[in-house]
Amino acid sequence: MNLLRVMPAKGVQMASATTACPPGREFALIERLAARLGDPPGDVVLTGIGDDAAVLAPDLVWTCDLLVEDVHFRRGTTPLDDLGWKALAVNVSDIAAMAAEPVAALVAVAVGPDWTEDDVDQIYAGLAGCATETGCPVVGGDVSRGPALVLSVTALGRAGRPVLRSGARVGDVVAVTGALGGSEAGRLLLEGLAPPAGVDVDHLARRHRRPVPRLAEARALARQAHALLDVSDGVAADARRLAERSGVTVVVDLDRLPLDAGVEAVAAALGRVPGAFTATGGEDYELLVTLDPAAADTLPVPTTVIGRVEPGPARLELRGRGADATLGGWDHLTAPAAST
Numbered sequence: 001m002n003l004l005r006v007m008p009a010k011g012v013q014m015a016s017a018t019t020a021c022p023p024g025r026e027f028a029l030i031e032r033l034a035a036r037l038g039d040p041p042g043d044v045v046l047t048g049i050g051d052d053a054a055v056l057a058p059d060l061v062w063t064c065d066l067l068v069e070d071v072h073f074r075r076g077t078t079p080l081d082d083l084g085w086k087a088l089a090v091n092v093s094d095i096a097a098m099a100a101e102p103v104a105a106l107v108a109v110a111v112g113p114d115w116t117e118d119d120v121d122q123i124y125a126g127l128a129g130c131a132t133e134t135g136c137p138v139v140g141g142d143v144s145r146g147p148a149l150v151l152s153v154t155a156l157g158r159a160g161r162p163v164l165r166s167g168a169r170v171g172d173v174v175a176v177t178g179a180l181g182g183s184e185a186g187r188l189l190l191e192g193l194a195p196p197a198g199v200d201v202d203h204l205a206r207r208h209r210r211p212v213p214r215l216a217e218a219r220a221l222a223r224q225a226h227a228l229l230d231v232s233d234g235v236a237a238d239a240r241r242l243a244e245r246s247g248v249t250v251v252v253d254l255d256r257l258p259l260d261a262g263v264e265a266v267a268a269a270l271g272r273v274p275g276a277f278t279a280t281g282g283e284d285y286e287l288l289v290t291l292d293p294a295a296a297d298t299l300p301v302p303t304t305v306i307g308r309v310e311p312g313p314a315r316l317e318l319r320g321r322g323a324d325a326t327l328g329g330w331d332h333l334t335a336p337a338a339s340t
């Protein structure tokens, strides 16, 4: 469960590419609140705050996300069915990131004064589409008036063997599914960046607005994975969390990141190194996995090896072009509002 895992806001700056990264305000607040709540009593909670989802005995995982108008999305620039889709998809992505299958979700919505019932119905059309696509039915929730639109989704999943962020082993390779950077490129194009020649704007916009949880990929990786998480805040931020939770040094080569179609051109238009641009962009919702090097050669789904796990202090070490710059990822408490 992520107490404050909501959508993007940019911010955390690393002191250097090879030193331990300051955790950022969001991480610090989560740790403070987790300390306030204390360890859960009894033997039902197997893993509490700090992973993609909580793990409850015997086999349940449980997570939630919150979307707030003018913090995570702006009305007028966000199609409402896409908003509904994404609200559920990011939760199901966290379920997948535990190597679990979605069971069901609850949705609570506060409706701002200038929103209509038809607006809310459109949001639920997107929710329903994602529920069908991912096999995660919405089975209840609540609706209230509020000062702005606030959408909270809670999802339950079931795992044969939950795969945590804390399982990375020295000697593992670090790999990702799919291609990265498309959501960030799409977000910038939707916010007005002039599209470079040859870039498929619709593809990148869809990557930002309609993420597809990697359930099939998680299923395929579950048996071999030592550690698993979804790339929600950019590889730089998420690989750092992996290192910290596993107590290992994670080395990532920015030149090996698989770039989505059009990302290189968008990065070039901004004068950015593509790997560094991609590592700090949020909301890819691909899976980051560590596993035995021999297993990486025989996986049933396409993955790209981007680094390895080494002995040493719990830190992220970035290599490759752009790694000398200070790189961070999304920090949900420090950044300006983003369009969804």
Ligand SMILES: [Mg+2]
Pocket: 051, 052, 093, 094, 097, 229, 230, 231, 232
């Ligand atoms: Mg996650």
